Amino acid sequence: MARLTPPAIVILGAGALETARRIQMLYAGCQVHALQGRVEADVPYTELRAHLCDLYARGTPIIALCAAGIVIRCVAPLLSNKGVEPPVLAVAEDGSAVVPLLGGLAGVNVMAREIAAALTVSPAITTSGELRFGTCVLNPPEGYALADIAQGKRFVSDLLAGESTRIEGEAPWLDDAQLPRSESARLAIRVTPRAWDGRDDELVIHPRSVVAAVTVPAAGEQSNTDTNTDSGANSSADRQTASGARIAAVVREALDAHGLAPLSLAALLVPSEHMANPALASAAANLNVPLRFAQPGPEDGEPPSNLLHAALRVPYQTLHDDADAGVALALAALAIDPHTIGRARGRLTVIGLGPGSADLMVPAARTALNEATDILGYETYVKMAGPLRADQRVHGTDNREEMQRARHAFELASTGRSVVMVSSGDPGVFAMAAAVLEALEEGASTNADWRAVQLAIVPGVSAAMATAAQAGAPLGHDFCMLSLSDNLKPWSIIEKRLRHAAEADLVMAFYNPISRARPCQLDKALDIVREFRAATTKVVLGRDIGRAGSTLRTIALGELRSSDVDMRTMVIVGSSTTRAFANGIDGGEWVYTPRWYE
Structure with missing residues (x-):
C-alpha cells in the first residue's frame, strides 16, 4: 500500500x-x-x-x-x-x-x-481477516492492484468460512501470512498482469509490470492537429483533454489485444523532446499512471520500441510494437518501480510562505513543499518553510544571490527533480518569481531542458496584506506598493514614483523602508508624502506581522519618525480618506479606507 x-x-x-x-x-x-x-x-x-x-x-x-x-x-x-x-x-x-x-x-x-x-x-x-491471517489480503503493497474489490470481499469471506487457497504467481508479501493453504484448493490468489475473466473462485492481483511507449507523431501531434479544427472543442484545455483521451484509448487497445489488464500498466513512456506536450500529461492522467521520458540513441532501434530499450532497466519482453499505431508494450517479470524508467518531467514551483505564520501559508504552498525533492531560497526563509523531510535537499543561500539561485533551480529541475523556490510573503511581490522568470527568459533560448521544466507560481499572503488585515482595511481603495530600496533601481526613480503616488492620493505600502545602508531614505520619502498629505493622515506600522513578537501600531503622519521603523516593518500610509475608530481592545483602532470618495 x-x-x-x-x-x-x-x-x-x-x-x-x-x-x-x-x-x-x-x-x-x-x-x-x-x-x-x-x-x-x-x-x-x-x-x-x-x-x-x-x-x-x-x-x-x-x-x-x-x-x-x-x-x-x-x-x-x-x-x-x-x-x-x-x-x-x-x-x-x-x-x-x-x-x-x-x-x-x-x-x-x-x-x-x-x-x-x-x-x-x-x-x-x-478486522477479522487481519486477526485470522495476520495481513489484509485486500491491501496489496505498492506496485500491485486488486482487480475487483467486491470479488475480493467475497473471497476473504469464503476463507473465513473455512475454505483454503493456493497462490499462483509471485506474492512475497504473503509468505508469512497465516493463510489456509492447499495445492488442491478450489480458491486461488492469482498474481498476474492478465485481465481477470470474472471467475468467482479467484482473487486476482495485478502487478504493475507493463510499460507503454508512445511516439508522439502518430499518437500525440496528429491528435493535436485533428482537434485544432474540431468545432466541439471549446478551448485549448478541451483540445488537449481530447487528444489525451485518444492517446489513452490507443494504449488501452494495445493492452486489450494482449489480454492485459489496464491496472497492470506501470507507466507511460514518451520521447524527452515532448515533455511540454500537455496532451501526453492528459493521457497519463487518463490512464492513472506516471508519465516518464526517455531519449533513445541510434543503437536502440526504430520507434516506439527504441524508447523501451533506452529507458527500461529491468528484463522485459516486447509484446506489442506497432509503429503505425504509435505504441509499444513491454512486460517485465515483476512489478516495476516507475522511478527506474527514464525520468520525470522536472518541476519548479515558486511559492510564498506568507508573513511567517503556518496558518497563513496557502495549502498549495505546503503541498508543493511536501512533494519537493529540492528546496531553494534565502536561508532564513527556508528555515521558516519547515519542518522538512530528511531526504529533501536544502539549498540555502544569501539573500542577494537571486539570479544565481534562480538559475540553479532550473538546472536542478531540468534533470527531472521537483524543486521549490521559497519566498516570504507573495513570490510575485518584490520576491523570487520575477527573478525566476528573468532567468528563464535569458536561459531558455540556449537550454531546451529549461523550457521543458513545468513552472508554477503559487501566490502567498504578502506583508502588506497581512498588516492591512490586522489593522482593518487600510487598502480598501486604490493603493500601490513601493520598495524604498535603491539596490536595483536609482533613488531618482523612487522619488518620482513617490511623488506621483502621493499626488494621486493612493494609499502606499512601503517595503524595505530603512536599513543600516539606507538610514535616511525613509525620511526623504516621508518629506515627499507630506507635501501632499495632511499631518493627521493615518499610518499603520506592522512589525513581524504573522511571526512571534509581532507589533501593530497606528500613528499620525506628522508624528512618524524613521526611528519608529526598521527593515522588518511594513509601513502603510493612508490616503486623504483613510480613517480610524476605536476597536474597544486595549485602546487600539480599526483603520480603513472607504471604497468611495466624496
Missing part, C-alpha cells in the same frame, strides 16, 4: 505533544496539527470537527490523539464509500492505545502496527 499523502497528527492539548512527536518520526513530511491558542505545533486549527472533516475530505490520513468516539462523531457525516476512505486512527494521548478506525483498504492496520511498534504497545486491530 502506497501512502502518497503524509498523515496529519491531530492533537487537542499539550499533554499529547510528546507522543505526537514520536509518531511524527515515522512518516516523512508528517506534521502535527494543534488547537490554536492551546499548544504550539506545526499547523494550527481553530475547530476540531471542521478540521478533521477537511482532512478526511482531502484524503489525508488522520492520526488523532484523542478518544475514538470524538473522531467517529466528527467524521461520521462523511462516511459513504469504504473503498476511498483514508486511514483514520485514534491514539491515546500517552501512547498507551492505538485504535485503527477507518481505511482498512487503505492500510490503516499497517499504520496501526507501525505506530504501536514505535510506542511499544499492541494495536487494537479488530
